[in-house]
Amino acid sequence: MLKFFHFLAVRLAQMLPVLLLASMIVFALTNLLPGDPTYAILGENAGEAERAAARIRYGLDDPLPIQYLRWLMAILSGDLGRSLYRGQYVLDMLVGRIPVTIQLCLMSIALAMAIGIPAGVIAAKWRGSVADTVVSVMSMASVAMPYFWAAILLIIVFSLHLGWLPSSGYVPFREDPLRNLELMLLPTVTIGTAFAGLIMRQVRGAMLEVLSFDYIRTARAKGASETRVVIRHGLRNALIPVITVIGLQVGALLGGAVVVESVFSLPGLGSMMVEAIFSRDYPAIQGALLFSVCCVLFVSVLVDVLYAVVDPRIEY
Amino acid sequence: MSATAAPSAGVSPARRYMRRFATHKLGMLGLAFLILVVLAAILAPWIAPFPPQRIVARALQAPSWLHWFGTDEIGRDIFSRIVWGSQISLQVVGYSVAGAAVIGATIGLIAGYVGGWIDALLMRLMDAVMAFPFLIFALAIVAILGPSVQNSALAIAIAKAPGFARIVRSEVLSLRSRQFVKAAVVSGASNTRIILRHLWPNVTGNLIIYASLSGSTALITEASLAFLGLGVRPPAPSWGYMISIGMDRWQFWWMSAFPGLAIFLTVLAFNFVGDALRDASDSRLNLGTS
Numbered sequence: 001m002l003k004f005f006h007f008l009a010v011r012l013a014q015m016l017p018v019l020l021l022a023s024m025i026v027f028a029l030t031n032l033l034p035g036d037p038t039y040a041i042l043g044e045n046a047g048e049a050e051r052a053a054a055r056i057r058y059g060l061d062d063p064l065p066i067q068y069l070r071w072l073m074a075i076l077s078g079d080l081g082r083s084l085y086r087g088q089y090v091l092d093m094l095v096g097r098i099p100v101t102i103q104l105c106l107m108s109i110a111l112a113m114a115i116g117i118p119a120g121v122i123a124a125k126w127r128g129s130v131a132d133t134v135v136s137v138m139s140m141a142s143v144a145m146p147y148f149w150a151a152i153l154l155i156i157v158f159s160l161h162l163g164w165l166p167s168s169g170y171v172p173f174r175e176d177p178l179r180n181l182e183l184m185l186l187p188t189v190t191i192g193t194a195f196a197g198l199i200m201r202q203v204r205g206a207m208l209e210v211l212s213f214d215y216i217r218t219a220r221a222k223g224a225s226e227t228r229v230v231i232r233h234g235l236r237n238a239l240i241p242v243i244t245v246i247g248l249q250v251g252a253l254l255g256g257a258v259v260v261e262s263v264f265s266l267p268g269l270g271s272m273m274v275e276a277i278f279s280r281d282y283p284a285i286q287g288a289l290l291f292s293v294c295c296v297l298f299v300s301v302l303v304d305v306l307y308a309v310v311d312p313r314i315e316y
Numbered sequence: 317m318s319a320t321a322a323p324s325a326g327v328s329p330a331r332r333y334m335r336r337f338a339t340h341k342l343g344m345l346g347l348a349f350l351i352l353v354v355l356a357a358i359l360a361p362w363i364a365p366f367p368p369q370r371i372v373a374r375a376l377q378a379p380s381w382l383h384w385f386g387t388d389e390i391g392r393d394i395f396s397r398i399v400w401g402s403q404i405s406l407q408v409v410g411y412s413v414a415g416a417a418v419i420g421a422t423i424g425l426i427a428g429y430v431g432g433w434i435d436a437l438l439m440r441l442m443d444a445v446m447a448f449p450f451l452i453f454a455l456a457i458v459a460i461l462g463p464s465v466q467n468s469a470l471a472i473a474i475a476k477a478p479g480f481a482r483i484v485r486s487e488v489l490s491l492r493s494r495q496f497v498k499a500a501v502v503s504g505a506s507n508t509r510i511i512l513r514h515l516w517p518n519v520t521g522n523l524i525i526y527a528s529l530s531g532s533t534a535l536i537t538e539a540s541l542a543f544l545g546l547g548v549r550p551p552a553p554s555w556g557y558m559i560s561i562g563m564d565r566w567q568f569w570w571m572s573a574f575p576g577l578a579i580f581l582t583v584l585a586f587n588f589v590g591d592a593l594r595d596a597s598d599s600r601l602n603l604g605t606s
Contacts, residue, residue, distance in 0.1 A: 021444035029460055144583040146536050148543045148556075149576030152563055156573075160566045167566070255451030259540050263563065273452065274544055277459035289456055293447050 007308075011301045022293045023075070027068050029289075030282045075290070081283035085276070090287035093272060098291065100170065100268035101257050104187055108253065109246060111192030112199050117235070117242065119196070120203025124211065124238075125230060135200055142197030147256045151190045151263040158186060168265040187264045191256045195249065202245045206238035240311055247303030251296050336596035343592020346585035353582055357402040364396035368553045376568050386570035389561060394570065397553035398578050404554045405582070408469045408538040408547075413530050415473030417523060420480025425511060425519075427481065428488030439485065442478035450475050454537055455546065463546040465554075471541075472534050483526055487519045521597055529590035532583040539579050555579050 046054075055061050059070060074081070080090035123135035159167035165186055173180040210216065211234050219233045220226075258270030265271070269288055276284035327335075337343055356363055366372045375391040377383055385394040423442065427435040445453070457471035491497055491514070500514050541547040542556030550557065555575040562572030 017440055018443045018447055021441055022447050025444055025448075029456055140584065140587065141580075144532065144580055144587060146539055146543075146556075146576065146579050146583070148540065148563075149559060149572065149579065152559065152566075152572045152576070156566055156569050251447075251449035252451075254449040255540075258451060258455065259543065262544060273455065277455060277546065280459070285456055285459060289448065289452065292449050292452050296447050296449060 004308075008301070008305065011304055015297050015301060019293070019297060022297075023072060023290065024068065026286050026289045026293075027071055030286055031064065031067065080287045080290070083276075083281050083284045085279040085281040085284070090283050093284060094269070094287055094291055097267060097269045097272045099172075100266055101254070101261070101270060103173065104184060104191070104257055104260070104266065104268060105250075105253050107184060107188040108191035108195060108256075111188055112195035113242070115193065115196035116199025117203055117239075120200040121207055121230065121235060121238075123200065123204045124207030127208065132204075135204065139197035139200040142194050143201075145194060147190055147194065147259045148263055150194065151186070151260055154186050154190060155263075168263075170266050183264075184266075187260050187266060190260050190263075191253065194256070195246075195253070198245050198249065199242055202241045203235075203238055206241045207234055210234050210237045236310075240307065243303055243306050243310065247299055247306075250299040251292075254292050254295060333596050337592055340592035340595055342588040343595075346588025346592065349581060349585040350589060353402050353585070354406065356399050357406050360400045360403060364393075364399040366393035366396040368392065368397045368400040369551050376565070376571075378568075379570050385574040386568070388558070388571055389565060389568075394558070394574055397558060398555065398575055401553040401555045401558065401575065401578070404465060404548055404552065405535055405538060405579075408465060408472070409531050409534045411466075411469040412472035412476065412534045412538070413527050415469065416476035416530065416534075417480050417527055419473065420477035420482075421484045421519070421523060423477065424481040424484025425488060425515065428485040428492070429507070429511060429515070435485075438481070442481050445475070446478045448475070450533070451537055451540055454541065455544070458541055458546045463541075463549070465548050465552075468538050468541045468547045472537050475537075476530055476534065479530065480523065480526060483522055484519050487522060488515055491515055491518055525590060525593045525597065528586060528593055532586035532590070535579065535583055535586065 059067060062070075078091060080094070082089055083093060086093070119135045119138070123132040126132055155167045158165045166183055167186070169183055171179045171183060211230075216229060216233055219229045224233070254269070257268060258273055260266075261268045261270035262274050269291065272284065273288040275281075276288065369392065371391040372393050373383060373387045373391050375387060375389055377387040377391075379386045383393050383395065385398065388394055388397070423438055427438040448456075453475045454468075454471040457474060458467050461467040461470065497510065497514050500510050505513070538547060539554075539556030539559075542554045543560045545557075545560065548554040548557055555578050558575040559572045559579075562568065562570075562575070565571055
């Protein structure tokens with residue numbers, strides 16, 4: 001157990017320089033721009049004296065490295081600034097929005113695994129069969145579909161023509177769980193099926209490799225049932241690449257959420273980002289960027305930990 | 317893939333590569349479709365039955381013999397707009413992938429060849445860029461530079477460059493320890509000569525594979541930016557933007573279905589060609605598809 005915490009600490013420490021560089025990129029993106037930032041703070045009509053005062057008050061005359069350090073210190077103490085557009089604290093905005101995005105992402109991953117793992121196993125078990133071809137075509141197609149297009153097609157079919165599901169809106173899970181799930185279903189299907197394609201591909205490839213190993217033959221020889229061989233001896237070992245895929249694709253997942261949230265008008269991180277971009281709300285953009293970077297880096301550590309859980313051969 | 321490898325059976329490596337590519341059915345299909353899209357872009361003024369910005373019929377007509385893909389919310393011909401839209405899509409894909417390859421390959425070459433703290437610094441920087449979700453990073457850059465086709469291409473190029481840098485660097489690192497590079501160093505070749513003559517030709521194979529797989533990411537990202545209203549300025553036809561107009565008019569399915577189909581098929585074609593290029597080479601590059 002002590003070893004585990006040591007491993008975790010080392011991994012987190014390795015993450016720090018990347019996180020620091022990422023924070024510099026976020027700062028640079030919004031501060032190296034040409035133009036006077038006081039226009040964003042005070043508006044177009046402020047006089048020169050007011051602008052000069054604001055420059056001193058916000059420390060805009062200081063050298064950029066000093067401004068960066070001050071900004072970083074503020075963030076580390078939990079102050080992400082105030083939204084220029086809504087006047088709200090950015091941290092509060094994030095806290096309100098993030099649960100929606102996380103729910104969408106988790107449900108999508110769950111759906112992707114529920115479709116992708118069985119489909120990949122079937123394709124590998126009956127390699128070259130009709131089922132295998134169907135799985136391959138589906139996985140290629142789902143990867144090539146832009147999220148927003150898939151979302152619109154789903155709305156056209158399931159909301160407009162069949163009238164089974166609502167096309168937009170959001171209710172928090174705590175208020176009305178059933179209604180929440182109903183509203184989240186189409187967004188989940190949009191992202192989840194695309195990810196199922198990636199998972200199918202990985203599971204199929206990994207299963208084909210694993211099933212050719214000697215210990216599978218041994219398991220069969222000692223009379224284990226075919227189901228047991230495939231699931232217990234095969235799949236367990238083929239799951240490792242699945243964790244890798246999910247880990248590597250968190251970024252894509254968050255990117256997908258941005259688009260899908262704006263199609264279904266879900267009040268998550270994505271729609272906050274799009275809104276912030278249109279209103280040139282730099283503190284809100286910075287907050288959303290920082291959060292998404294932390295998310296990706298955190299999941300990469302989590303994936304390393306999960307490897308060790310799934311694969312007993314890996315030691316910390 | 318080394319340039320010094322003896323060709324077996326008297327066939328040049330390039331020709332062997334092309335032959336293997338030609339046996340890949342999906343790859344050839346993808347290539348054929350991409351050629352079709354390129355032709356559509358070049359020959360748009362002659363292929364498109366109607367001018368893309370002109371109102372030529374009643375608004376919101378379903379597909380018919382006259383208007384193959386129907387008409388849009390003000391009565392423009394959707395088929396013509398898709399044909400013209402291929403110009404914008406291909407431009408953004410071309411510029412952004414070429415830009416990413418140039419930026420990324422330069423950084424990768426320097427990092428791999430010079431090594432030391434420069435390598436460490438450059439690659440940590442690339443890690444940091446890659447830690448941002450691709451689309452979100454591109455969104456932020458476009459937001460700050462201002463929405464336009466050029467800025468979309470630039471944003472995609474910057475976001476995509478680290479991928480190229482990583483591939484080139486790892487390739488350069490493995491090449492540096494090879495005999496023919498050591499021989500070049502010993503024989504007193506200049507750095508420029510070693511890089512251009514010995515390293516670069518051996519890096520291009522994987523670079524081309526990665527570039528064609530990047531084409532699909534670039535296209536989807538461009539379409540997403542245009543869809544969110546941060547790409548092309550209306551009324552110019554762009555596939556992503558056309559879908560976003562169709563979004564407000566669900567019952568007129570053809571408005572979003574056909575531009576989406578254009579994106580879908582082109583992305584599929586890029587993926588097929590990329591996979592075929594990889595299968596045809598000896599490369600064991602594992603890049604995923606997105």
